Amino acid sequence: MMNTSKNLYSIPRGTVIRGKWHNHTYIIERELGYGATGTVYLVKGQQGSAALKVSSQLSITSEMNVLKAFDKVQGSSLGPSLLDTDDWQDRGQLFSFYVMEYIHGPTLSTFIQSRGPSWIGVLMLQLLENLQALHNEGWVFGDIKPDNLIVTGTPFSLRCIDVGGTTKQGRAIKEYTEFFDRGYWGAGSRKAEPSYDLFAAAMVAVSLVYPKRFARKERDPEQLVKMIRQSKELEPYAGVLIKAIKGKYHSALDMRKEMLTALSPVSPKRVPVRSDKEAVKGRAASKQRKRKQKHLETAVIILSVLVCYMVYVFIELL
DSSP: OBOOOOOOOOOOTTOEEEOTTTOOEEEEEEEEEEETTEEEEEEEETTEEEEEEEEOHHHHHHHHHHHHHHHHSTTOOSSOOEEEEEEEEETTEEEEEEEEOOOOSOBHHHHHHHHOTHHHHHHHHHHHHHHHHHHHTTEEOOOOOGGGEEEETTTTEEEESOOTTOEETTSBOOOBOGGGOTTTTTSSOOBOSHHHHHHHHHHHHHHHHSTTOOOOSSSOTHHHHHHHHHOSTTGGGHHHHHHHHTTOOSOHHHHHHHHHHHHSTTSSSOOOOOOHHHHHHHHHHHHHHHHHHHHHHHHHHHHHHHHHHHHHHHHHHO
16 A cells, blocks of 8 residues: 555654563664554664564564565565564553664665766666566565665665565555556556566656656656656666566566666667567678678788788899
């Protein structure tokens, strides 16, 4: 569902939370944010700073499974690591919580504002790589937006601070933000599938060059296509974003390959989309050019040797 909740788990700063089962203690430092599934706090624990989320038992179980899935994704650094899970009893009331890695850094929007839009494509490549790894495990991220993405490092790494919208593939997306939701724009369903995430990823890029965003005039993705084409910052890979908006990609890997092509110095303007016949003709033409170049080089070498020999003969006759 769309995130319009109020903070139902407000805990004052300095409160000590002690786990009922593991006896680990955490001191509340400040609130980091809240959503439909609970409230996240920055806490101080025995191992240093961490992020602690207080929620209902049902939400805790679901999100724990998501975090465990992130841990299984080899080579991916998209989500935080799960550190602890427990219950906390306060004044006769039982709360469930889990503790995860605290990911520190600017949001993606803040990073782009300070570093410039040239970083959008680079970080999009990283996002798509991590999404592919997550999709391979059978999950869809769901609520992808700049506020949920943090840039850490150097080297810079794109990380996520909220996995509450992550959903098993085939189910209905459980949490979304309208501007990044393809259902809101009439571009598809809210079924959890890779193309849903790829639409949202494209909208992340759009939102970074339109930080004030823009109102939906009608439920038609053509409005988004026009906005993408109007942006000079998005021009190098506009074709990739438009294909994602229209649901033309079956995997994050396919989208990443074309994004990489669009960002390469050889093709700075657009991603060439060629048919198989055109591709074959292109390879044949390339081989023919190489053969002509080799023949030319051979002719130059023979001519050079001939000139040198003639000069030698002339000198000997003198």
